[in-house]
Amino acid sequence: MSTILTLGGLVLAAVTVLYIMKLRKRRIQVPFSPLWKQVLTEKKQSSDFWKRLRRLFSWFVHVLLACLLAFALADPHFETEVVQGRHILLLVDSSASMASTDVSGGVDRLDIAKQKAREILDTIGPEDRVMLVEFNNQLRPLSPFVAEASVLEQPLRDISVVATGTSYSEALRFAADSLRDKERGELILISDGSGLKAESIEGFDLGDGVTLRHLKVGEASGNLAVTAFNVRRYLANKLDYELFVRVTSSFDRPVNAEIEIYADGRLVDTKPIQLDANDAYQRFYPSQAVSGERLEARVRLKTTDARDVFPLDDRAYALLPPTRKTTVMVVTEGNLYLEGPLLLNPNLDVTRVTLENYSPEKAASFDVTIFDRVAPKPPATGGLLYFGPPAGEFTPWETTKQVPDPIITRTKKSHPLMRWISLADVNIGVADQWKLRGGDTVVASSALGLPLLVARQEEDRKVVGVAFDVRNSDLPLRVAFPVFLLNAIDFFSLDDPSLVETNQTGKTWSVPMKTESARVDVTYPDGSTASVPVYDGRAVVYGEQTGFYRIASPEVTKTVAANLADNQESKIAPEELNLDKVEIKRDTSALIFDRHDLWIWALLAVLLMLMIEWWTYNRRLTV
């Protein structure tokens, strides 16, 4: 307060000094003042017409000044300008389709929409109130009704396209509620109208006296979109995977395109496709074998005279589950036939132990335990594969007798253990006659019904038994043997939930996270980060960008993929809003106009005339 008083005092003193200086006349020495006095005397005596005219001019200037001031106070405007206070609600669409580049004079549809909004903001008068709302599949009011349009310029600039759909009904309902009981309401929807047909806007009541305008942006409809992209590994062979891609065309004519598959950012495959007008192309691509976990599908238009104006949905992302080696413990006193195929398989992590070194606790950490001619106490978890188990306390099957030279004649070909193999003509020296029980499935047996290969489904595990010593047969010499081993190991891990679901943008995802933390950090595809909560072991993530999201907690890090995958949003053809019983204006008549604040010019003219008057007075032209 004291500072203000001090400053005020200084300004007052300075003004006073300047005023006194202005009053003080400059002194000039002259050699002979009688000459000047003579001039002054003559001047006093002269009172001619021109002098009177100059005074008249001075009077006229004063009258003009008064008129200009009155003019400025009246705040006049041209007839084309609306000066009464309006309540303008600007609804700006920022959904994915607004990223379409089918516009002239701007980068994309959103850019044009912003330009239109800015033009409207430029016409905001002192009595107008304006509100800015961004909407896509969600609604985001960026301001209340404000009188100063300049405060909206930055929020308007900050609006950017999000990869989500559009919810017109929600936006319009919000606008109607906001404009209710407001005088001279103007609801201005700036949108491409993409997806309007699919949305039913019923029972919409805008209220009396509210004008609804739809300023449509966008010109074309040509678009290719990857509307579905999934990938999963084969259960049997986890090095390979299969793809599912759906590409939708909204061109009105057939087009050629190419699907490019990227793995960890590297182009690994291209697949040419042809699409009819407004067609959808979908297909599985089996047996894809490339390394990498982050897959990306891009569709590229090859028809040269067509143009895909909406690039945002040309890409889709998917994740392969990480490959993990199956851990296998082999309890044997030595069996080269058995160990050979296991060691050659790179997907297996094989540990060989003798019976003396075996312990069930240790075996419990392995996915599969293979017992070769031994039957100790089995581990609590993991699959069990027995080869010729001797009778004992922990033998899964009770042996009733031994059968020489059995011949495999019956096989259950549909069983996963029998995939790609044939056991015909396998010579077996001697086999055990097992007593089966409930849950046992005979996969291979002799003509007399002697079960030679048995699969058992226990409550929480699977057990496979071979009722003979493989060394006492020619099975190890056959191609079927290593394949059978792999089949058996895959059989144990058949239930592995390895398919990673792809998420859709614009929705809230529940991502399972094995963490104790209440919050986890999310890194979005554009590199930005945020902290999101975890409820019941699931991180709650809302995504508006397509791409890969990295969710990290102190214990675990997970990656999820998100795609637009919205057929309606990919149909980018601009559409007009139509509502029952509500008249909708399509143009900006009486909305966008050049606002001329004439009072400013009047004041400037006053200032100019005051300067002229001051100058002429100072020069004694008008005295």
Next chain:
Amino acid sequence: MAAEEQFDDAFLKKLEYLYIISKKIASGAIRAKRKTKIVGSGLEFADYREYSPGDDLRNIDWRVFARTEKLFLKLFEEEEDLYIYFLVDTSPSMFLGDPNKWEYAKRLIASLSYIGLANLDRVSIIPFSSKLDGRLPPSRGRAQIFKIFDFLREMEPGDTTSLGEAFRTFVTQNKRRGMAVVVSDFYDPSGFEEGLNYLRYHKFEPLVVQLYDQRELNPNFRGDLQLVDCETGSIADVTVTSAMMKEYVAAFEKFSEGLEEYCTKRQILYFRTPIQLEFDELVLTIFRAGGFLK
């Protein structure tokens, strides 16, 4: 310009040059120096007049008596040195501005004095304002020029201008008649006539040089001003406009023309010059007019 610089060798050379030029201009460069028009006991016949009792009988022209039987006296021009009095204005108005009229006047007087001295005339310098502010006694001979320089250098500004007062004192103090060169701006509130009349009535031959400063007629000030008279100190509140400046110039012209008309009517040589004009040009103009050397 400093006083020392004014009268340096270059200036002296210029004076010599002017002297030579002046001799060419003056017809008949005789050694006989100028004579006064005083009629007295000289050798050269001047006129006749009728005899009055008490006149010297030696001057009666008997030849004329023989023819006309009337007594006439022969009058001869009295031959004596010409006295040149430089009456120079030292009032404050002469010192206004830089360069000012005073500097110009000094150089002009120095030039004319040199030529006068070279012609073996007797040159005296008398500064004046409202009174006589000193006096350089009449000197003759070219060597006296340095004395004149010193005198000019040491002159100080005087009081307000009053030609009447000053010249009245002058004529009473100087009985020797001669040429009275008045160098002034003639800014005398009481008028210039009285002073010049004193000179005329006492048989001096006045030569008037009016100096003025071109900048006085075209000043760069405008607006509300207080004009202070540099001599009297009187203040006048004036709003100076361009129109007023024109009127001021007209008033000055009228004042100068009044002075010129006065001089012309009384056969007084009159010269008006701005101080922006080279002084030697003025000197030559004076010679060409024939008033200074005959």
